[in-house]
Amino acid sequence: MVSGLATAVLGRLEERLPGRCSTRSADLDAASRDASSIPGVRPEAVVWPLTTDEVATVVGLAHEHSFPLTARGAGSSLEGNPIPVRGGIVLDCSRMTEVVAVRPADLQVDVQPGIVYGALNRRLRAHGLFFPPSPGGSAELATIGGMVANNASGIYSVRYGATRDHVRAVTAVTGTGRIVRLGNRCRKSSSGYHLLGLVVGSEGTLAIVTKVTLALAGLPAARRQGGFGFAGAEAAAGATADLIRFGVEVAAVEFLDARTLRALNRFGGFGLAETPCLLVEAHGS
Numbered sequence: 001m002v003s004g005l006a007t008a009v010l011g012r013l014e015e016r017l018p019g020r021c022s023t024r025s026a027d028l029d030a031a032s033r034d035a036s037s038i039p040g041v042r043p044e045a046v047v048w049p050l051t052t053d054e055v056a057t058v059v060g061l062a063h064e065h066s067f068p069l070t071a072r073g074a075g076s077s078l079e080g081n082p083i084p085v086r087g088g089i090v091l092d093c094s095r096m097t098e099v100v101a102v103r104p105a106d107l108q109v110d111v112q113p114g115i116v117y118g119a120l121n122r123r124l125r126a127h128g129l130f131f132p133p134s135p136g137g138s139a140e141l142a143t144i145g146g147m148v149a150n151n152a153s154g155i156y157s158v159r160y161g162a163t164r165d166h167v168r169a170v171t172a173v174t175g176t177g178r179i180v181r182l183g184n185r186c187r188k189s190s191s192g193y194h195l196l197g198l199v200v201g202s203e204g205t206l207a208i209v210t211k212v213t214l215a216l217a218g219l220p221a222a223r224r225q226g227g228f229g230f231a232g233a234e235a236a237a238g239a240t241a242d243l244i245r246f247g248v249e250v251a252a253v254e255f256l257d258a259r260t261l262r263a264l265n266r267f268g269g270f271g272l273a274e275t276p277c278l279l280v281e282a283h284g285s
């Protein structure tokens, strides 16, 4: 059911984003959930902007009419992050997929927020670069905007850090529809409040990110992966600390306890030894 206020706003949204504003039941259902089992909440409309100016228009209208607005990427969150709390408009960034500029010499890329993590890294491969903080199992779903908003981190964060460590600058739209640019392309930058650090990880509550400058890493010349069994969990934890302390270039360390291994064997028939185990990946030359 579309409220009177929504009807007035909808007319203006359709005018400004022709063909990219929907109240179709299937679209509202899709925007009501994420990948968790948290019950969905339907918005009253979904919009798909393509540019910063369009995002500013939508946010400005929501502000003017006191309408709830929820940003959305791929909806792959596991904690209800993109689920609307009180209906309103879902601003879906998944069509903002442009790679605006690749600067290989600076190890940087500028992207719109809707590009998917896996797709971005395929584009960067030709330059021998990659954006490291992998969101693991959702790499082919998660958008860069969603990763920035969630400060996503994953198996490679032990070496390369989380998304926050790679965001050099963003263009963002604040709650009144004002366009701001936070951060800059330089790593050496110390003046003023760290507003960029505040926006990264704010789950769309402070601003909608419409362009991101990411610092990249060189693709490792060699990767080695191995699994190591331990007598107990404490020994595995101690070995992890030693690996890092003694400078082994570990890119990823994942711990599986005996119970998890038993479950894997039971459901997947892997025949793994059922003792605590570290899965290690090292990057180097």
Ligand SMILES: Cc1cc2nc3c(=O)[nH]c(=O)nc-3n(C[C@H](O)[C@H](O)[C@H](O)COP(=O)(O)OP(=O)(O)OC[C@H]3O[C@@H](n4cnc5c(N)ncnc54)[C@H](O)[C@@H]3O)c2cc1C
Pocket: 034, 035, 070, 071, 072, 073, 074, 075, 076, 077, 078, 081, 082, 093, 113, 134, 135, 136, 137, 138, 141, 142, 143, 144, 145, 146, 147, 148, 149, 150, 151, 152, 153, 154, 155, 202, 203, 204, 205, 207, 208, 209, 210
């Ligand atoms: C199988 C699986 C494995 C996963 N593994 C990991 C993992 O290892 N590490 C990890 O961190 N996460 C993981 N996730 C969770 C999730 O995939 C990531 O956090 C991902 O970054 C979310 O991106 P998204 O595009 O789906 O964002 P969404 O879920 O759509 O949105 C996430 C948040 O970002 C906000 N948002 C979206 N776009 C913008 C924007 N442009 N500006 C401002 N706010 C915005 C939304 O309002 C919401 O609060 C996993 C999920 C699955 C299903």
